[in-house]
Amino acid sequence: MLLDPRGPRFAAAVTTVVLAAALITGSLALVLTQAVVFAVTAASPRLGPYALAYRALVAPRLDPPAEREPAAPVRFAQLVGLAFMLLAAVGHLAGLPALALTATAAALAAAFLNAAFDFCLGCEAYLALRRLTGRPVPARVPTGPA
Amino acid sequence: MGADLVLWHPGPVRDQTLTGVLLVVGVLGLATCFGWWRRRRDGRLRSVAPAAGAGTGPGAPQDAHRALLARLGARSGAVTLVQFSSAVCAPCRAARRVLEQVEAVVPGVVLVEVDAEQHLDAVRELDVWRTPTVLVVDPAGRVVLRASGVPVRDELVAAVAPLLAGADR
Numbered sequence: 001m002l003l004d005p006r007g008p009r010f011a012a013a014v015t016t017v018v019l020a021a022a023l024i025t026g027s028l029a030l031v032l033t034q035a036v037v038f039a040v041t042a043a044s045p046r047l048g049p050y051a052l053a054y055r056a057l058v059a060p061r062l063d064p065p066a067e068r069e070p071a072a073p074v075r076f077a078q079l080v081g082l083a084f085m086l087l088a089a090v091g092h093l094a095g096l097p098a099l100a101l102t103a104t105a106a107a108l109a110a111a112f113l114n115a116a117f118d119f120c121l122g123c124e125a126y127l128a129l130r131r132l133t134g135r136p137v138p139a140r141v142p143t144g145p146a
Numbered sequence: 147m148g149a150d151l152v153l154w155h156p157g158p159v160r161d162q163t164l165t166g167v168l169l170v171v172g173v174l175g176l177a178t179c180f181g182w183w184r185r186r187r188d189g190r191l192r193s194v195a196p197a198a199g200a201g202t203g204p205g206a207p208q209d210a211h212r213a214l215l216a217r218l219g220a221r222s223g224a225v226t227l228v229q230f231s232s233a234v235c236a237p238c239r240a241a242r243r244v245l246e247q248v249e250a251v252v253p254g255v256v257l258v259e260v261d262a263e264q265h266l267d268a269v270r271e272l273d274v275w276r277t278p279t280v281l282v283v284d285p286a287g288r289v290v291l292r293a294s295g296v297p298v299r300d301e302l303v304a305a306v307a308p309l310l311a312g313a314d315r
Protein backbone atom coordinates (compact mmCIF):
# COMPACT_ATOMS: atom_id res chain seq x y z
CA MET A 1 0.00 0.00 0.00
CA LEU A 2 1.34 3.43 -0.95
CA LEU A 3 0.28 6.76 0.55
CA ASP A 4 0.44 10.40 -0.45
CA PRO A 5 3.21 11.45 2.00
CA ARG A 6 1.49 14.77 2.68
CA GLY A 7 -1.45 12.93 4.27
CA PRO A 8 0.49 11.54 7.27
CA ARG A 9 2.18 14.91 7.67
CA PHE A 10 -1.17 16.67 7.81
CA ALA A 11 -2.32 14.05 10.31
CA ALA A 12 0.80 14.72 12.42
CA ALA A 13 -0.03 18.44 12.44
CA VAL A 14 -3.59 17.75 13.64
CA THR A 15 -2.21 15.32 16.23
CA THR A 16 0.19 18.03 17.47
CA VAL A 17 -2.73 20.40 18.07
CA VAL A 18 -4.85 17.72 19.77
CA LEU A 19 -2.00 16.63 22.07
CA ALA A 20 -1.12 20.23 22.96
CA ALA A 21 -4.78 20.76 23.86
CA ALA A 22 -4.75 17.54 25.89
CA LEU A 23 -1.73 18.77 27.88
CA ILE A 24 -3.18 22.23 28.51
CA THR A 25 -6.67 21.08 29.49
CA GLY A 26 -5.60 17.85 31.19
CA SER A 27 -8.52 16.20 29.42
CA LEU A 28 -8.72 12.42 29.52
CA ALA A 29 -11.34 12.55 26.73
CA LEU A 30 -8.81 14.12 24.32
CA VAL A 31 -6.21 11.49 25.21
CA LEU A 32 -8.70 8.69 24.58
CA THR A 33 -9.88 10.28 21.33
CA GLN A 34 -6.33 10.47 20.06
CA ALA A 35 -5.73 6.88 21.17
CA VAL A 36 -8.68 5.75 19.05
CA VAL A 37 -7.40 7.78 16.08
CA PHE A 38 -3.95 6.18 16.42
CA ALA A 39 -5.49 2.69 16.65
CA VAL A 40 -7.72 3.15 13.59
CA THR A 41 -4.90 4.68 11.53
CA ALA A 42 -2.49 1.91 12.51
CA ALA A 43 -5.06 -0.70 11.44
CA SER A 44 -5.81 1.07 8.16
CA PRO A 45 -3.81 4.22 7.30
CA ARG A 46 -6.21 5.31 4.56
CA LEU A 47 -9.24 5.11 6.86
CA GLY A 48 -7.71 7.05 9.76
CA PRO A 49 -9.95 10.01 10.72
CA TYR A 50 -7.23 12.57 9.93
CA ALA A 51 -6.45 10.81 6.64
CA LEU A 52 -10.14 11.05 5.70
CA ALA A 53 -10.11 14.74 6.58
CA TYR A 54 -6.97 15.20 4.47
CA ARG A 55 -8.54 13.57 1.43
CA ALA A 56 -11.84 15.42 1.83
CA LEU A 57 -10.57 18.89 2.69
CA VAL A 58 -6.89 19.30 1.77
CA ALA A 59 -5.98 16.98 -1.10
CA PRO A 60 -8.52 18.47 -3.56
CA ARG A 61 -6.76 21.82 -3.22
CA LEU A 62 -3.28 20.38 -3.89
CA ASP A 63 -1.60 18.96 -6.97
CA PRO A 64 -1.48 15.17 -7.17
CA PRO A 65 1.46 13.81 -5.18
CA ALA A 66 4.80 13.73 -7.00
CA GLU A 67 5.62 10.47 -5.24
CA ARG A 68 4.06 8.03 -2.84
CA GLU A 69 5.57 6.37 0.20
CA PRO A 70 5.05 2.94 1.77
CA ALA A 71 2.51 2.65 4.58
CA ALA A 72 4.59 0.46 6.93
CA PRO A 73 6.53 3.32 8.61
CA VAL A 74 3.31 5.30 9.07
CA ARG A 75 1.54 2.35 10.68
CA PHE A 76 4.48 1.72 12.99
CA ALA A 77 4.56 5.38 14.05
CA GLN A 78 0.82 5.22 14.85
CA LEU A 79 1.42 2.16 17.04
CA VAL A 80 4.14 4.01 18.95
CA GLY A 81 1.72 6.90 19.39
CA LEU A 82 -0.97 4.52 20.60
CA ALA A 83 1.40 3.07 23.19
CA PHE A 84 2.09 6.55 24.58
CA MET A 85 -1.63 7.39 24.65
CA LEU A 86 -2.39 4.20 26.58
CA LEU A 87 0.34 5.09 29.08
CA ALA A 88 -1.15 8.56 29.41
CA ALA A 89 -4.63 7.11 29.93
CA VAL A 90 -3.29 4.78 32.64
CA GLY A 91 -1.66 7.80 34.27
CA HIS A 92 -4.97 9.67 34.25
CA LEU A 93 -7.03 6.78 35.59
CA ALA A 94 -4.51 5.62 38.21
CA GLY A 95 -4.04 9.14 39.58
CA LEU A 96 -0.47 9.45 38.34
CA PRO A 97 -0.48 12.89 36.67
CA ALA A 98 3.29 12.81 36.12
CA LEU A 99 2.97 9.67 33.99
CA ALA A 100 0.08 11.17 32.02
CA LEU A 101 1.99 14.41 31.40
CA THR A 102 5.25 12.67 30.44
CA ALA A 103 3.61 10.23 28.03
CA THR A 104 1.51 12.94 26.38
CA ALA A 105 4.53 15.27 26.13
CA ALA A 106 6.61 12.52 24.48
CA ALA A 107 3.86 11.87 21.94
CA LEU A 108 3.57 15.63 21.33
CA ALA A 109 7.31 15.85 20.62
CA ALA A 110 7.13 12.95 18.17
CA ALA A 111 4.05 14.32 16.36
CA PHE A 112 5.58 17.80 16.12
CA LEU A 113 8.89 16.47 14.74
CA ASN A 114 6.92 14.52 12.15
CA ALA A 115 4.79 17.52 11.15
CA ALA A 116 7.49 20.20 11.15
CA PHE A 117 10.60 18.26 10.09
CA ASP A 118 9.23 15.13 8.41
CA PHE A 119 11.19 13.22 11.04
CA CYS A 120 9.73 9.92 12.27
CA LEU A 121 11.01 9.47 15.82
CA GLY A 122 9.57 6.00 16.30
CA CYS A 123 11.02 4.78 13.00
CA GLU A 124 14.44 6.17 13.88
CA ALA A 125 14.42 4.53 17.28
CA TYR A 126 13.21 1.22 15.85
CA LEU A 127 16.58 -0.13 14.77
CA ALA A 128 18.26 1.07 17.95
CA LEU A 129 15.63 -0.83 19.96
CA ARG A 130 16.03 -3.96 17.85
CA ARG A 131 19.80 -3.69 18.35
CA LEU A 132 19.40 -3.61 22.09
CA THR A 133 16.67 -6.23 22.44
CA GLY A 134 17.38 -8.69 19.63
CA ARG A 135 20.63 -10.04 20.98
CA PRO A 136 22.36 -12.74 19.00
CA VAL A 137 21.87 -16.15 20.56
CA PRO A 138 25.57 -16.79 21.37
CA ALA A 139 25.64 -13.68 23.60
CA ARG A 140 23.02 -15.25 25.86
CA VAL A 141 24.54 -18.69 26.08
CA PRO A 142 27.40 -19.08 28.54
CA THR A 143 30.56 -20.32 26.91
CA GLY A 144 30.82 -24.07 27.11
CA PRO A 145 33.58 -26.06 28.80
CA ALA A 146 36.96 -25.08 27.42
CA MET B 147 -10.91 43.62 44.74
CA GLY B 148 -12.20 40.51 46.44
CA ALA B 149 -13.28 39.23 43.03
CA ASP B 150 -9.74 39.86 41.71
CA LEU B 151 -8.26 37.84 44.51
CA VAL B 152 -10.55 34.90 43.77
CA LEU B 153 -9.90 35.21 40.03
CA TRP B 154 -6.14 35.08 40.45
CA HIS B 155 -6.05 32.48 43.14
CA PRO B 156 -4.06 29.59 41.69
CA GLY B 157 -6.58 26.79 42.09
CA PRO B 158 -6.02 23.24 40.90
CA VAL B 159 -7.47 23.95 37.47
CA ARG B 160 -5.19 26.94 36.85
CA ASP B 161 -2.19 24.93 38.07
CA GLN B 162 -2.98 22.19 35.61
CA THR B 163 -3.35 24.71 32.77
CA LEU B 164 -0.13 26.53 33.62
CA THR B 165 1.82 23.25 33.83
CA GLY B 166 0.34 22.16 30.52
CA VAL B 167 1.17 25.42 28.75
CA LEU B 168 4.75 25.41 30.07
CA LEU B 169 5.15 21.78 29.05
CA VAL B 170 3.83 22.44 25.53
CA VAL B 171 6.13 25.44 25.08
CA GLY B 172 9.12 23.52 26.45
CA VAL B 173 8.51 20.41 24.36
CA LEU B 174 7.98 22.36 21.13
CA GLY B 175 11.08 24.48 21.81
CA LEU B 176 13.31 21.48 22.48
CA ALA B 177 11.89 19.57 19.52
CA THR B 178 12.55 22.55 17.24
CA CYS B 179 16.20 22.74 18.38
CA PHE B 180 16.57 19.00 17.86
CA GLY B 181 14.93 19.16 14.44
CA TRP B 182 17.23 21.93 13.23
CA TRP B 183 20.32 20.16 14.57
CA ARG B 184 19.27 16.92 12.91
CA ARG B 185 18.51 18.57 9.59
CA ARG B 186 21.98 20.09 9.49
CA ARG B 187 23.73 16.77 10.14
CA ASP B 188 21.40 14.40 8.33
CA GLY B 189 22.92 12.53 5.41
CA ARG B 190 26.31 14.24 5.60
CA LEU B 191 29.28 12.05 4.75
CA ARG B 192 31.75 11.47 7.55
CA SER B 193 35.14 9.98 6.92
CA VAL B 194 35.93 6.88 8.94
CA ALA B 195 39.41 6.99 10.41
CA PRO B 196 41.02 3.59 10.92
CA ALA B 197 41.23 2.86 14.64
CA ALA B 198 44.52 4.14 16.03
CA GLY B 199 47.19 1.43 16.08
CA ALA B 200 44.71 -1.13 14.78
CA GLY B 201 44.57 -0.26 11.11
CA THR B 202 47.04 -2.90 9.98
CA GLY B 203 47.93 -6.47 10.69
CA PRO B 204 45.76 -9.57 10.87
CA GLY B 205 42.98 -9.48 13.41
CA ALA B 206 42.60 -5.71 13.19
CA PRO B 207 38.97 -4.52 13.27
CA GLN B 208 39.23 -3.43 9.65
CA ASP B 209 40.03 -7.03 8.66
CA ALA B 210 37.06 -8.38 10.58
CA HIS B 211 34.86 -5.80 8.86
CA ARG B 212 36.32 -6.79 5.50
CA ALA B 213 35.09 -10.37 5.79
CA LEU B 214 31.72 -9.19 7.07
CA LEU B 215 31.34 -6.65 4.27
CA ALA B 216 32.30 -9.28 1.69
CA ARG B 217 29.57 -11.54 3.10
CA LEU B 218 27.07 -8.72 2.72
CA GLY B 219 28.09 -8.33 -0.92
CA ALA B 220 30.88 -5.74 -1.04
CA ARG B 221 33.02 -6.48 -4.10
CA SER B 222 36.76 -6.22 -3.84
CA GLY B 223 38.24 -4.05 -6.58
CA ALA B 224 35.08 -1.96 -6.80
CA VAL B 225 33.59 0.79 -4.69
CA THR B 226 30.56 -0.64 -2.91
CA LEU B 227 27.82 1.49 -1.42
CA VAL B 228 26.21 -0.54 1.37
CA GLN B 229 22.83 0.78 2.45
CA PHE B 230 21.20 -0.46 5.63
CA SER B 231 17.41 -0.26 5.32
CA SER B 232 14.39 -1.43 7.25
CA ALA B 233 10.69 -1.80 6.56
CA VAL B 234 9.74 1.02 8.91
CA CYS B 235 11.86 3.60 7.12
CA ALA B 236 10.33 6.18 4.80
CA PRO B 237 13.63 7.92 3.85
CA CYS B 238 15.21 4.59 2.84
CA ARG B 239 13.51 4.83 -0.55
CA ALA B 240 14.92 8.30 -1.11
CA ALA B 241 18.39 7.10 -0.09
CA ARG B 242 18.10 4.19 -2.49
CA ARG B 243 17.25 6.61 -5.30
CA VAL B 244 20.30 8.74 -4.53
CA LEU B 245 22.55 5.67 -4.62
CA GLU B 246 21.07 4.60 -7.96
CA GLN B 247 21.79 8.04 -9.37
CA VAL B 248 25.39 7.75 -8.17
CA GLU B 249 25.62 4.30 -9.76
CA ALA B 250 24.36 5.76 -13.05
CA VAL B 251 26.85 8.64 -13.01
CA VAL B 252 29.95 6.83 -11.75
CA PRO B 253 30.69 3.55 -13.53
CA GLY B 254 32.21 0.84 -11.38
CA VAL B 255 30.06 1.46 -8.30
CA VAL B 256 28.27 -1.53 -6.78
CA LEU B 257 25.11 -1.12 -4.70
CA VAL B 258 24.18 -3.41 -1.84
CA GLU B 259 21.01 -2.94 0.19
CA VAL B 260 20.95 -4.77 3.51
CA ASP B 261 17.81 -5.39 5.57
CA ALA B 262 19.09 -4.25 8.96
CA GLU B 263 16.66 -6.42 10.91
CA GLN B 264 17.89 -9.57 9.18
CA HIS B 265 21.53 -8.68 9.89
CA LEU B 266 21.57 -7.43 13.46
CA ASP B 267 25.05 -8.91 13.94
CA ALA B 268 26.37 -6.77 11.08
CA VAL B 269 24.41 -3.78 12.40
CA ARG B 270 26.22 -4.05 15.75
CA GLU B 271 29.59 -4.85 14.23
CA LEU B 272 29.46 -1.85 11.90
CA ASP B 273 27.94 0.45 14.53
CA VAL B 274 24.74 1.18 12.62
CA TRP B 275 22.09 2.83 14.80
CA ARG B 276 19.47 4.01 12.35
CA THR B 277 18.20 3.51 8.85
CA PRO B 278 19.14 4.55 6.29
CA THR B 279 22.86 4.33 6.94
CA VAL B 280 25.17 4.25 3.92
CA LEU B 281 28.72 2.89 4.11
CA VAL B 282 31.21 3.62 1.34
CA VAL B 283 33.54 0.61 1.01
CA ASP B 284 36.73 1.17 -0.97
CA PRO B 285 38.20 -1.37 -3.44
CA ALA B 286 40.35 -2.81 -0.64
CA GLY B 287 37.23 -3.62 1.41
CA ARG B 288 37.59 -0.88 4.02
CA VAL B 289 34.78 1.41 5.15
CA VAL B 290 36.15 4.85 4.32
CA LEU B 291 33.03 7.01 4.57
CA ARG B 292 29.61 6.73 6.12
CA ALA B 293 26.40 8.74 6.22
CA SER B 294 23.31 8.27 8.33
CA GLY B 295 20.23 9.70 6.68
CA VAL B 296 19.67 10.38 2.99
CA PRO B 297 23.03 11.28 1.43
CA VAL B 298 23.46 14.21 -0.94
CA ARG B 299 24.07 12.96 -4.49
CA ASP B 300 26.79 15.41 -5.49
CA GLU B 301 28.68 14.99 -2.23
CA LEU B 302 28.61 11.22 -2.67
CA VAL B 303 29.73 11.37 -6.33
CA ALA B 304 32.60 13.68 -5.42
CA ALA B 305 33.67 11.30 -2.64
CA VAL B 306 33.37 8.07 -4.63
CA ALA B 307 35.11 9.10 -7.87
CA PRO B 308 38.64 9.44 -6.36
CA LEU B 309 38.34 5.99 -4.75
CA LEU B 310 37.70 4.43 -8.18
CA ALA B 311 40.56 6.34 -9.74
CA GLY B 312 42.78 4.67 -7.14
CA ALA B 313 41.44 1.25 -8.10
CA ASP B 314 42.34 1.66 -11.77
CA ARG B 315 45.99 2.32 -11.16
